[in-house]
Amino acid sequence: MSTSVADRRSRGLIWFTTSFVVLWIFIAAGPFIWTVWGSFKVQPDFFSKTDWRNALYGVMTTAQTGSAFTGDGYYGAWVEQAFWRNTINTGIVVFFTVVISLTLGTLGGYALARSGFRYAFWLLMAGLVFRAMPHITLVSGYLLPFFEWNVWGKLSTTIIVLVAINQPFTLWMLHSFFLNIPKDMDESAMVDGCTRFQAFRHVIIPVMWPGVITTGLFSFLLAYNDFAVTAVLLSSENQTMVPRINSFLGTVRETGDVMFAVAAVVSSMIPLFFLVLFFQRQIVSGLTAGAVKG
């Protein structure tokens, strides 16, 4: 940071940029804070026609439950509506999708990074096209065969589909990451008598973790945030959180239990919140990897 006279900002400019940033933070985080706070209130407070400040102080919540905060929404979602089941389903789907994607992706990405042949390039191009396709267009192709083979609705089917959909992205990301690991490392191991796989196993695997973690984060987000695939491919008892929240909306509007949905929404945001908290640097570097280099 230089402190020359030319660098010094005028008071007005500081005031302007600061208020712009504050406004942006308010826009970006406000809706989340509002919803988290409101999820501990009753519906007449969170959706208050008379005065929006009711949601802040919990006027109706105090009247109905005797305290300004209530866990009724969470009780309804987690216990009455058995949202924990969907959480477990999400856990299973996300865990296996990430592990399998990364295993296939590291092998493939390494091969693509070390092969200079033309077909490696064509594979990457095909991956780029696949990656840009809306997932829902593929889903319509799965349904009929899956019905015929009787594998529709199962968690394992969905995991395989998510892994496959995830592959183009994983391959691209890990491929560009492996390009940054010097070729000499594994080649010198091979001169010393290792096979290609041994070189990969003993030389590359120990140094590849930063790239794998970054790629894994994005695989996690893809599997966790997916709606198109899970909503169409899972039977109602195997639903993950996101399609379950969507089907909540249909039913709770009739029974007046919108707060169940609000509580479920807040619950499903918590893992994402911690993800960003702990892996902010990796997410930022992953987002910019494609942009700044290319």
Added chain:
Amino acid sequence: MKHRTFFWFILPSLAAMFFFIALPIVSVAVQSLFVEHEQIMTEVENCGPFKCETVLQVDNEATAALREEAPLGRFNGLGTYTNRKHLAFEQVGVAWNETETFGEFMSELINLPFYKALFFTLTYTAVVTPFVIFLGLGVALAVNTLPRAVKGPTIFVSLLPMIVTPLIGALILFWMVDADGIIGATLQKIFNDPNLSLKASTPLTWMMLIVYGIWSSTPFSFIVFYAGLQTVPKETLEAAKIDGASRWQSIRYVVVPYMMPLVVFITLMQLMDNFRVFEPIISFSASAKATSLSWIIFNDLRGGDIQLFGSAGATSILTILGVAILLTPVLIRTWRDFNRKRA
């Protein structure tokens, strides 16, 4: 790397992509050529006290048997592509002949489901993309001037709208603009109109969806621009300052030109992302006012009692063609880069 080693390394990944991406595309293309079976009708004689009459009845058993036997349906060629729900050549032709002005023709055209969805998708993309770029650049420039200690938390907060599940992010905004929600109720008070509902009018629904689009995509462009700002060489900026450039001029003539490749990159990503806008339409239950191609496919698969595989397939193929057209410039550029590296 030897061909054989390459093959074994890439095989698992390739197999996954072949069976679950390439084959489904073929499957979608085949499906789109077929259409659901018609229900089989049988003549049944109904005898009342005075006379007998023959009526047509649905033969459920025979229909089910036929569905079982040929689940794809009956062959329809390109019929599904040209019918009213898709490209609607006939209706477009009629509209073209019968309307006087181009405006009238357009208003006829957007009554057809496919063009309606396309029109919304294009408007959404055209409005969201520039907003996202300008807002993202603005936020990046502002955050860049902050003291180091505040930068981290600011970036953390900025990432949230993008990281959170699209369906959930859209729901959170939807609840706020609900007639009883904080923004919806406040707007009613400001305009003194207790019946004002953002959900009821088409332009307001579109605006809501566009606001969601800007809110959820700005973080991405902010992060990319912010990373880009760190790479702008200090010497050039200092040289501009010595030559007497004002702060605004050095942004306009030094920083912005450096950002141009990033603008291209963000625009392309935005085009691809916005082309598949889908979740917010579900969250805002906006399908009566705004639809997208992805929503049409989803609705064919999940909307009714019978899944319309043919119709979903045809829309999917048209969507894939659209994506391919959008991607052409990227592919050409990557191809050039590749050849330059080889040379």
